[in-house]
Amino acid sequence: MKSITLNCPAKINLSLDILGKRSDGYHEIDTIMQTISLEDVIRIEKSNEFSLEVKGGDIPLDDRNIALKAAKLMFDTYKIGGGLSVYIEKNIPVAAGLAGGSTDAAGVIEGINTLYCLNLCKKDLMDIAAMIGSDVPFLMEKGTALCKGRGEIVTPLKSMSGHLVLIAKPPISVSTKEVFNNLKLEKIKKRPNNDILLDCIDDNNIDLLSKNLVNVLETVTIPMHRVIEDIKNIMNEFGALGSIMSGSGPTVFGIFKDKSIDDCYNYLKGDFDEVYIATMK
Structure with missing residues (x-):
């Protein structure tokens, strides 16, 4: 397999409470998140170097892009050689409160795990996700979930799909x-x-x-x-x-x-x- 394509859903917050500021500078949250059918499409392909192409949406194309950051973290952590070509079709509005960047990062993590046959367990994937951003662990889980901590403590809930x-x-x-x-x-x-x-x-x-x-x-x-x-x-x-x-x-x-x-x-x-x-x- 040389490439893989994934759909990456937006999220909404059915509730969002902020409990206080943590010693690490993040805020302690208590939120119920839900993925929806509004989705970006990403394609990742094995390459000799890292590159990023985006269709639609004004987002960074350098290391400020958290999807590219996720790819490089996966490569560094698991000693993967070469690079990765990342293509993102942006359908989720940018800077909107819908976690469009986070879901692309989650898709890259999931895609690399599959493309390079890493067979990582869920905990390893979630640990990587938490290093990238607070919403990324939930976007790895998807569906309906209660999220605490800074967002990295994810408890799956019964599906609310279809509404x-x-x-x-x-x-x-x-x-x-x-x-x-x-x-x-x-x-x-x-x-x-x-x-x-x-x-x-x-x-x-x-x-x-x-x-x-x-x-x-x-x-x-x-x-x-x-x-x-x-x-x-x-x-x-x-x-x-x-x-x-x-x-x-x-x-x-x-x-x-x-x-x-x-x-x-x-x-x-x-x-x-x-x-x-x-x-x-």
Whole structure:
């Protein structure tokens, strides 16, 4: 085998709580993540040197790209000779709170393990993933999961696949670092109740789950960009069971049950380019 192609899904946060800042500079999180059918496509091929090509999306093509960083870490750690050609078809919006870079890195790790017949165990793969980024371990796991620590402690949950999700990213950029730096933990009045969400997931109760979506980072990002709240309100007016910002933003997602998702999609497409209908998977 000389090459391998993989689909790399975006993630959304069904809940996101920040518990405090750790001694290593990261924040302690408590979040439930869910992969969706909006996906990048990556192809990796054995080569004599490292190279990166991207179609769609304005992302770094040098060592700042975490997919390339993941490839080089895998090669260094497991003494793989030569290089790797990485091609990424970007379908996931960039800098959106959907972990588009992290999922590409996870795909590269998974692809190298297969392409070079490394036969690494899950723990080894997750350890590499955690070295690359906080969301990467979950993107190795995929599906529905409770994530703690800085994101590297991943507990798989019962699948919520099939539920409809509308994704809308306004044309603004949000700095994750700036959002976390401006988060005032003592001023957060409403936090996620993950016990309720875990029961909802266990019972596949999408209605009650959707009524309990909470992301504490909204307390920072929405005052900076009111359009996020506007999108949430539009989704709710069109019949979303619930809507929330994903990650540090600015992307908003709404959970729908019926064809009202099409009406909301058409309405939002009149104002925003990056609007997508997806399913949980």
